[in-house]
Amino acid sequence: MILTGDYHTHTPYSHGKNTVDENAARAKELGLKQIGISDHGFSHVAFGVRRKQIEDYKADCKAATEKYGVEVLVGIEANIRGVDGKADLKLADYENFDIYLCGKHVFIWYDKFTDFIGYGCGNLFSEKFRKRPSDKLIKRNTRAYINTIKNNPIDALTHIGFHCPADVVEVAKCAADYGTYIELNSKKTHLTDEELSEIVAKTSARFIINSDAHSADRVGDMRLVEEQLARLNFPKDRIDNIDGRFPAFRFAEFKKHL
Numbered sequence: 001m002i003l004t005g006d007y008h009t010h011t012p013y014s015h016g017k018n019t020v021d022e023n024a025a026r027a028k029e030l031g032l033k034q035i036g037i038s039d040h041g042f043s044h045v046a047f048g049v050r051r052k053q054i055e056d057y058k059a060d061c062k063a064a065t066e067k068y069g070v071e072v073l074v075g076i077e078a079n080i081r082g083v084d085g086k087a088d089l090k091l092a093d094y095e096n097f098d099i100y101l102c103g104k105h106v107f108i109w110y111d112k113f114t115d116f117i118g119y120g121c122g123n124l125f126s127e128k129f130r131k132r133p134s135d136k137l138i139k140r141n142t143r144a145y146i147n148t149i150k151n152n153p154i155d156a157l158t159h160i161g162f163h164c165p166a167d168v169v170e171v172a173k174c175a176a177d178y179g180t181y182i183e184l185n186s187k188k189t190h191l192t193d194e195e196l197s198e199i200v201a202k203t204s205a206r207f208i209i210n211s212d213a214h215s216a217d218r219v220g221d222m223r224l225v226e227e228q229l230a231r232l233n234f235p236k237d238r239i240d241n242i243d244g245r246f247p248a249f250r251f252a253e254f255k256k257h258l
Contacts, residue, residue, distance in 0.1 A: 001226065003242055004242060005033055005034030005241045005247075006034075006211050007036035007073065008036060008038050008158060008213075009023050009035060009036060009210075009212075009219055010039055010040070010212075011039055013057055014077075015046075015047040016215065017214060018215055019060070020064050021063070023037065024064035024070055026216040028070050030220040033246075034070065035072055036210075038077045039057075041076050041077060041087070042078075042088045043078075043079045043081055043108045043110075044107065044108050045107050045108060048108075057074065061074045074097050074098045075098060076089065076100060078100065078103075079103070083115060083147065085148035087152045098252065099155050099249060100152070101155060102154040102156075102158065103157060103158030104162065106123075118140060119144060123165075138166055138167060142166040145171040146171060146174045153251045153255075155250050158185060158212070160182060161195065169198050169203060175203075175205050179250040183209075184225045185212050185225070186223060188212070196228065200235065205238075206239075207238055207239045
């Protein structure tokens with residue numbers, strides 16, 4: 001299994017260690033054809049990229065593409081800001097980005113105070129104090145994921161279920177319907193073997209493998225995912241960024257019709 005592109009990497013524009021140039025240099029060394037610089041979205045309180053930095057962000061990606069011959073895509077890992085599925089990007093932001101990832105993070109500006117209480121604090125409380133998440137919390141998180149897919153042209157959900165337990169089969173069904181990928185994240189364990197097997201068996205969802213690298217030495221790292229896929233005898237033809245294949249990203253197609 002050879003990775004074609006790694007679409008989830010971080011730099012000091014959020015809380016990555018190495019620069020866009022250094023991440024791209026590592027991608028070149030590994031033989032990757034594409035790399036996404038997908039720093040945290042605007043609503044992340046401590047580590048989000050800021051709108052005033054976007055021109056520099058884009059310029060760094062363009063310079064790295066020209067220097068290394070690897071296509072360096074301007075990306076973002078936006079935040080799910082509440083149950084209604086509101087994310088970081090406004091329509092006016094779309095022209096600045098090539099790829100649009102989105103996931104659940106904790107320390108963000110939520111859409112509404114009720115989202116902060118029920119969605120933000122609810123997940124934190126459950127993780128710290130409950131043996132298992134409540135059915136109400138799972139339903140709320142599932143709605144948040146599904147509404148995010150429906151209301152935003154996101155290319156992939158990042159580390160689904162991490163700090164946010166949900167009915168991942170229902171989420172994956174929606175992702176398949178709208179052309180959003182399920183990320184297999186090689187930085188953190190987020191889908192159990194049973195959950196991933198159910199997604200494969202019960203849905204037509206497609207996948208991409210990403211490193212979620214916060215340092216250049218982890219760009220292209222697939223070890224954690226490879227170990228899980230080997231246990232499950234996972235159908236590799238469901239993964240669209242390996243062995244010379246490139247993802248059909250929803251966001252790029254959406255922008256053609258603006």
